[in-house]
Amino acid sequence: MFDYSMAEIGNIVVMQGFSGISLFSVLLLMALGLAVIFGQMGVINMAHGEFMALGAYTTVLFSQVAVSYDIVSYYFIFAIVAAFIVAFIVGYLVEYGLIRHLYKRPLDTLLATWGLSLIMQQTFRSIFGAKEVSATLPDWLLGSFQPTPDIDIPINGVFVLVLAAVVTVGVYIFMFRSRWGLRMRATVQNRIMAGAVGINTKKVDRVTFALGCGIAGVAGAAFTTIASTGPTTGSLYIVDSFMVVVFGGAASLLGTIASAFGIAQAQSILQFFMTSSMGKVATLMVIVGILMMRPEGLFASKLRK
Amino acid sequence: MTYFNRRRFMTGMGALVGALLTAGIMSAPSMAADFPTAKVNTTKLAVTDKTVKVGILHSATGTMAISETGSIQAEKLAIAQINAMGGVLGRKIEVIQEDGASDWPTFAEKSKKLLVNDKVATVFGCWTSASRKAALPVFEKENGLLFYPTFYEGLEQSKNVFYTGQEATQQILAGLDWIAKEKKAKTFYLIGSDYIWPRTSMKIARKHIEQHLGGKVVGEEYIALGDTQFGSVINKIKLKKPDVIYAAVVGGSNVAWFKQLNAAGLNSSKQTMLTISVTEDEVLGIGGENLAGFYSAMKYFQSQKNPSNEKFVAEFKKMWGPKSVIGDVTQAAYLGPWLWKAAVERAGSFDVDKVAAALPGYEFKDAPEGYVKVDANHHLWSKLRIGKWRTDGQADVVFESELIAPDPFPKGYQ
Numbered sequence: 146m147f148d149y150s151m152a153e154i155g156n157i158v159v160m161q162g163f164s165g166i167s168l169f170s171v172l173l174l175m176a177l178g179l180a181v182i183f184g185q186m187g188v189i190n191m192a193h194g195e196f197m198a199l200g201a202y203t204t205v206l207f208s209q210v211a212v213s214y215d216i217v218s219y220y221f222i223f224a225i226v227a228a229f230i231v232a233f234i235v236g237y238l239v240e241y242g243l244i245r246h247l248y249k250r251p252l253d254t255l256l257a258t259w260g261l262s263l264i265m266q267q268t269f270r271s272i273f274g275a276k277e278v279s280a281t282l283p284d285w286l287l288g289s290f291q292p293t294p295d296i297d298i299p300i301n302g303v304f305v306l307v308l309a310a311v312v313t314v315g316v317y318i319f320m321f322r323s324r325w326g327l328r329m330r331a332t333v334q335n336r337i338m339a340g341a342v343g344i345n346t347k348k349v350d351r352v353t354f355a356l357g358c359g360i361a362g363v364a365g366a367a368f369t370t371i372a373s374t375g376p377t378t379g380s381l382y383i384v385d386s387f388m389v390v391v392f393g394g395a396a397s398l399l400g401t402i403a404s405a406f407g408i409a410q411a412q413s414i415l416q417f418f419m420t421s422s423m424g425k426v427a428t429l430m431v432i433v434g435i436l437m438m439r440p441e442g443l444f445a446s447k448l449r450k
Numbered sequence: 451m452t453y454f455n456r457r458r459f460m461t462g463m464g465a466l467v468g469a470l471l472t473a474g475i476m477s478a479p480s481m482a483a484d485f486p487t488a489k490v491n492t493t494k495l496a497v498t499d500k501t502v503k504v505g506i507l508h509s510a511t512g513t514m515a516i517s518e519t520g521s522i523q524a525e526k527l528a529i530a531q532i533n534a535m536g537g538v539l540g541r542k543i544e545v546i547q548e549d550g551a552s553d554w555p556t557f558a559e560k561s562k563k564l565l566v567n568d569k570v571a572t573v574f575g576c577w578t579s580a581s582r583k584a585a586l587p588v589f590e591k592e593n594g595l596l597f598y599p600t601f602y603e604g605l606e607q608s609k610n611v612f613y614t615g616q617e618a619t620q621q622i623l624a625g626l627d628w629i630a631k632e633k634k635a636k637t638f639y640l641i642g643s644d645y646i647w648p649r650t651s652m653k654i655a656r657k658h659i660e661q662h663l664g665g666k667v668v669g670e671e672y673i674a675l676g677d678t679q680f681g682s683v684i685n686k687i688k689l690k691k692p693d694v695i696y697a698a699v700v701g702g703s704n705v706a707w708f709k710q711l712n713a714a715g716l717n718s719s720k721q722t723m724l725t726i727s728v729t730e731d732e733v734l735g736i737g738g739e740n741l742a743g744f745y746s747a748m749k750y751f752q753s754q755k756n757p758s759n760e761k762f763v764a765e766f767k768k769m770w771g772p773k774s775v776i777g778d779v780t781q782a783a784y785l786g787p788w789l790w791k792a793a794v795e796r797a798g799s800f801d802v803d804k805v806a807a808a809l810p811g812y813e814f815k816d817a818p819e820g821y822v823k824v825d826a827n828h829h830l831w832s833k834l835r836i837g838k839w840r841t842d843g844q845a846d847v848v849f850e851s852e853l854i855a856p857d858p859f860p861k862g863y864q
Contacts, residue, residue: 149689157689160714164681171679267511275515277705277735287739289715297688297715302681371713372678373705373735377513381676381702416682421673422644424682 156295161417167302169409170309173402174367175382176389177309177316178360180401183390185333185353187251188244191258193386194379195265196358199235200228200365201280201374202273208280208369218283225308228366229359236358240351248350262379269376277375286370301370308367312360317398319356329353333396392432393443400444407443408432482540490539490799493593496569497800502541504529504790505548505564507575507585512552513701518577520731521599521783522547523770525574528787531765538791539800546570554584561585565592571800572597574786577779579603579646586611595802597786600779601726601749603650604858609806612789613829615782616749617858618651621726623658624834624851625747626696629724630663632849635693637668641683641707642698642727644672651698651726654863661862668692673699678706684714697725704732708740718743724836729777730843738843746845748778750819751837753844759818775843781818789814789824821853829856 182190204224211220247254286304289297320326331339332349340346393404416424482499496503506525508518529543537543546568548560564570572595576582579602589596589610596611604617629635638659642648659665668690671683699707723744730752733741752763766776794800797808810826823831831853837845
């Protein structure tokens, strides 16, 4: 490390710090939808990644339309909203057609949603082709922001960071400051009592599931700025998503945030000093170790089982 | 199955005489009757008087479908063209297509089905090394014939396989020589996905850089397959400031790698990069604007200007749509059926042993990529080309090497 000047090391520290925060926002955005579905409903949604891919493909379609009408600068915000709506609607239908029949058989939902993920992958492949596609990004999302000539802060990273913050605040408000959230939390804590006081728990389940899928769609839309969109894109994200949610403690929003932050920082720093693969291995070892000591995750839910 | 008998022999002879007479006048394509089935097929392959069955075995579903679709399309195009010219030894080629489904045991299983149940005369297929390694024992046991299109890590040679892509040294050495000379590069950063092909390739690259180019490898990094986060790696590269990044990242990671590299300010105006894992197919996903100015080392680029390539590109687009693109492996896959046809005609037989013996030494003078020759080690002599990517997703060929001999077991590089 002594071959480098202080200024160089300073620049790298800044950029490395941002890279950790950027990874944090990516993991958080990935995991939020799953935290809602798995955390609140206990449904293991193996098709979570495919809902991200659905959002990503929606964005790609929007970008193709935008290119043909020459409105590339503006479309991205609308694409994100559309990605949410499309994934929400598909999620709503999936809950109605598939998930609600399996609430009493949690392990079967795992198989059923895995099957769903295969069906969705093949559907993407049939409609959009096997090859990866990319959305044409507006100019303001490309390149880097340079506070000094030697520091580059990727703009797409900043964008994902802002979006992750907005979605997190949105989920928080929805869950803890709205009537809907109240009903949702009541249903999670005691389904029978919630039903007894007049909450339509079936409707709550449906909206919760659809909301989780919608958030996954937003994540997928955001990831078109940093990665690829292909039929199997979703499977790249599913493991990391589950890792964040399980490590954080299934039913806790705060846990998900803390876990995403911890994993991102550990991975980012370890990958800088070790090789990339070894960094990942070391991170996983730490997670396994902590989970052995705290099987419920970082923030265990306090409700009575 | 038809067997040899006296009557068939007589009609065969009659047709042969007739064919010889007409051949002098109009040099007609070879007729099936010139080559009686019993004679050209002594090993009970699926060859009749009118048809010959061949197999295509690639992944049409699963992760690898992204890459393998182009190969399927190229092989079908070549077979359609051969059939339009009258087929092989006067027999139309019938394709039996099987799906390897991106699952290596499935490749072995389907190979067995093609060879044992369908008795195909040859198979065009496999893409990843893992799928080839899974299928290879089946081909050797059942004595089948496989044409394998992908550039790969070498260290393999089988009497049952012809490798129409480049082995590692053909793709790596000349490319490194060029970039060291052209860019006066001394320091290299090696980065690849974490599996056998990038690791073997980087091993060869490192030896060549250190022992032959007098350069220095300042970093070597492998990324887990499917990983899409490159922030830390990019910062390491920024700290080391290599003259050249030498990259072999594949699949979804590849797209993330280029997008994030550009977003971090390392575009081609600031950083030289030579990659051995980007063809026109990958550019579709990565986006031309993220690649513009970087270099790829391949044996074929769609933009190559020669009459047979222009014809190939036009007919490929006619068959598979105007938006389709042709990458290095797609072209190599296109060579497979043509090489097999040539070998069968040289051997005058569909028998695997005779065909495999007849192909080495064959010169394919007007392949889309240019002149190629089949070596005794079942690999092709070919040229290496360096392409500089444009924003429209095509590359300008800026360098073309001499013809390079295939050397799957390179001495001093293992």
